[in-house]
Amino acid sequence: MNARPPDPRDAPFADSGQVLRRLLGLARGHRGWMAAGAALALLSTLSGIGLLAVSGHFITSMALAGASGAAINYYTPAALIRLLAILRTGGRYAERLITHEATLRVLARLRIWLFGRLVPLAPAGLGGLRSAELFSRLRADVDALEHAYLGVLIPLLVALVVTGIVLATALLYLPVLALWLLLPIGLGGVLLPRWAMKKGAAPGATVVECAETLRTLAADGLRGRAELALYGTESAHAERIAAATIRLQQARRQTNRLEAISGAGVALAAQLAVVGVLVFGLPALHTATLAPPDLTMLVLLAMAAFDAIAPLPEAWAQLGATMASARRVFALADTPPPVIEPQAPSPVVHDDGLSIRRLRLSYGALEPWVLDGVDLDLPQGHRLAVVGPSGAGKSSLVGALLRLYPYQGSITLGGTPLDTWQGDDVRARIAVVDQQPYLFDASLRNNLCIARPDATDEQLKKVIVQAQLDGYVASLPQGLDTWVGENGVRVSGGEARRIAIARALLADAPILVLDEPTEGLDAGTAAQLYQALAAAMAGRSVLLITHRLGGLSTLVDEVATMRHGRIIECVPTAVYLGVFSGAERASAASPAGQVTGI
Numbered sequence: 001m002n003a004r005p006p007d008p009r010d011a012p013f014a015d016s017g018q019v020l021r022r023l024l025g026l027a028r029g030h031r032g033w034m035a036a037g038a039a040l041a042l043l044s045t046l047s048g049i050g051l052l053a054v055s056g057h058f059i060t061s062m063a064l065a066g067a068s069g070a071a072i073n074y075y076t077p078a079a080l081i082r083l084l085a086i087l088r089t090g091g092r093y094a095e096r097l098i099t100h101e102a103t104l105r106v107l108a109r110l111r112i113w114l115f116g117r118l119v120p121l122a123p124a125g126l127g128g129l130r131s132a133e134l135f136s137r138l139r140a141d142v143d144a145l146e147h148a149y150l151g152v153l154i155p156l157l158v159a160l161v162v163t164g165i166v167l168a169t170a171l172l173y174l175p176v177l178a179l180w181l182l183l184p185i186g187l188g189g190v191l192l193p194r195w196a197m198k199k200g201a202a203p204g205a206t207v208v209e210c211a212e213t214l215r216t217l218a219a220d221g222l223r224g225r226a227e228l229a230l231y232g233t234e235s236a237h238a239e240r241i242a243a244a245t246i247r248l249q250q251a252r253r254q255t256n257r258l259e260a261i262s263g264a265g266v267a268l269a270a271q272l273a274v275v276g277v278l279v280f281g282l283p284a285l286h287t288a289t290l291a292p293p294d295l296t297m298l299v300l301l302a303m304a305a306f307d308a309i310a311p312l313p314e315a316w317a318q319l320g321a322t323m324a325s326a327r328r329v330f331a332l333a334d335t336p337p338p339v340i341e342p343q344a345p346s347p348v349v350h351d352d353g354l355s356i357r358r359l360r361l362s363y364g365a366l367e368p369w370v371l372d373g374v375d376l377d378l379p380q381g382h383r384l385a386v387v388g389p390s391g392a393g394k395s396s397l398v399g400a401l402l403r404l405y406p407y408q409g410s411i412t413l414g415g416t417p418l419d420t421w422q423g424d425d426v427r428a429r430i431a432v433v434d435q436q437p438y439l440f441d442a443s444l445r446n447n448l449c450i451a452r453p454d455a456t457d458e459q460l461k462k463v464i465v466q467a468q469l470d471g472y473v474a475s476l477p478q479g480l481d482t483w484v485g486e487n488g489v490r491v492s493g494g495e496a497r498r499i500a501i502a503r504a505l506l507a508d509a510p511i512l513v514l515d516e517p518t519e520g521l522d523a524g525t526a527a528q529l530y531q532a533l534a535a536a537m538a539g540r541s542v543l544l545i546t547h548r549l550g551g552l553s554t555l556v557d558e559v560a561t562m563r564h565g566r567i568i569e570c571v572p573t574a575v576y577l578g579v580f581s582g583a584e585r586a587s588a589a590s591p592a593g594q595v596t597g598i
């Protein structure tokens with residue numbers, strides 16, 4: 001139950017064919033769009049090639065007819081040229097529309113799929129990844145996967161069909177030419193792409209890795225810009241960005257060099273093909289085994305074949321980066337959830353008594369136990385404070401209660417083990433105000449309504465008063481429609497905490513867990529808040545985690561002291577506050593003096 005979550009960055013190298021097949025599997029439901037896009041790409045390419053070949057043939061025939069004075073039928077080829085021109089232009093337009101529609105649909109599906117796989121991993125399974133890295137996988141890596149369809153599958157299909165047609169035509173007119181063409185086609189269409197793919201794998205993966213490092217450094221630098229400026233370390237941070245940029249540039253230079261070499265290689269192969277047509281075609285003209293218009297047509301067809309082959313080496317060189325992105329996405333998606341949902345969840349009970357026995361929790365296989373045998377009871381309707389020095393494990397206890405982290409020992413809710421509950425059912429019965437509550441970049445109303453999307457104005461008003469926020473909201477010109485900014489930058493720490501308390505109260509859960517709810521509040525507001533919470537939670541359970549002793553007796557019946565991941569005593573609040581003076585108790589609970597009176 002307490003296995004260390006695997007680090008997604010240690011993903012084993014999976015073979016590219018498997019990765020591509022898995023990507024295609026995820027495109028299920030949009031394969032019709034993908035097939036239509038591929039069919040249109042073929043139609044427009046073949047129309048273009050047909051246009052070249054028919055025009056060349058027609059112009060040569062006209063020239064010969066003009067020279068010899070013979071009459072030829074020019075209506076049919078002229079009509080065919082017009083038709084092919086329309087098909088090429090219209091086909092190209094429709095191809096762009098449909099292939100992009102297909103790509104966007106597949107990417108949207110991939111993103112939703114990946115997000116769905118991430119949800120059960122949070123927070124325990126994502127501990128090794130920073131938010132910028134996660135964002136990078138959800139956005140940049142998923143976006144890079146479009147190359148698999150637009151840059152690899154379609155060009156490969158088009159090149160296969162086109163070279164097949166060109167070889168078949170050559171075979172029909174001049175079999176020896178078909179044999180010769182195998183050489184430049186093999187060079188430009190098979191050897192160069194293989195070489196480019198092999199050489200492009202390492203720099204491609206470096207490009208992806210450096211781009212992620214740069215995004216992470218930029219995001220970190222922006223978030224921590226005040227600290228960097230304060231300690232004068234902007235230049236050190238800038239140097240790390242510069243180092244990552246240089247590595248990225250070097251890798252890009254390598255991929256560009258590969259593209260240039262393979263582009264030159266394909267151009268050379270195209271020349272070889274044309275030379276071959278002339279070398280074998282001209283003698284055939286003399287022996288009249290080939291007509292002059294057919295020779296023109298074969299020259300143009302050979303050139304057209306290389307228009308289809310030209311994108312292959314570059315596509316294969318970029319495949320390294322695409323595969324690196326795909327592997328990172330799959331490695332993340334395949335991380336097993338650290339907290340496993342039960343196969344047959346227990347039915348929801350209506351007794352909300354919590355009982356904790358021999359609870360142990362660590363944040364990784366090699367990490368120490370931060371909870372090491374906690375025994376604690378919170379019967380229905382009771383209110384308990386857990387106090388103790390910083391690092392004692394108080395917040396970790398909340399993580400275990402919410403089934404956010406795997407644990408050993410037992411926690412029962414209404415007599416039923418918590419690990420037989422669905423995580424969502426547990427979280428519907430326990431509302432939490434976190435130590436660092438997160439506020440979304442949205443209005444105050446939106447931030448509150450996360451707990452209850454259909455909350456009425458009356459319900460909102462009630463919890464705002466209970467959380468001692470009414471004065472603050474009344475002072476806002478836009479009231480509940482006030483924007484709180486990214487992670488609540490436009491509200492103070494104390495206001496953010498009270499918004500989180502109002503949000504938790506709105507959830508109307510039978511158990512309320514408050515982690516340092518009075519942090520950032522003055523003594524008067526804190527005392528009023530405790531009073532209001534005591535009234536709001538009458539008959540329901542409260543678990544309060546705090547360093548501050550002031551006003552405790554208003555809210556809680558008992559105080560449990562935690563030290564080194566264990567509850568060392570649990571006594572009625574009056575006893576706790578009465579036996580020793582506040583100062584003596586503070587030093588008893590925390591050698592560092594972190595448990596304080598307000």
Ligand SMILES: Nc1ncnc2c1ncn2[C@@H]1O[C@H](COP(=O)(O)OP(=O)(O)OP(=O)(O)O)[C@@H](O)[C@H]1O
Nearest residue numbers: 127363370388389390391392393394395396397435
């Ligand atoms: N996500 C995490 N990953 C690894 N270690 C963690 C994590 N969260 C907490 N810890 C460690 O667990 C120990 C207990 O932390 P916890 O936050 O539970 O203590 P606390 O009693 O709530 O402290 P405070 O009063 O300062 O909030 C600490 O040593 C901390 O470093």
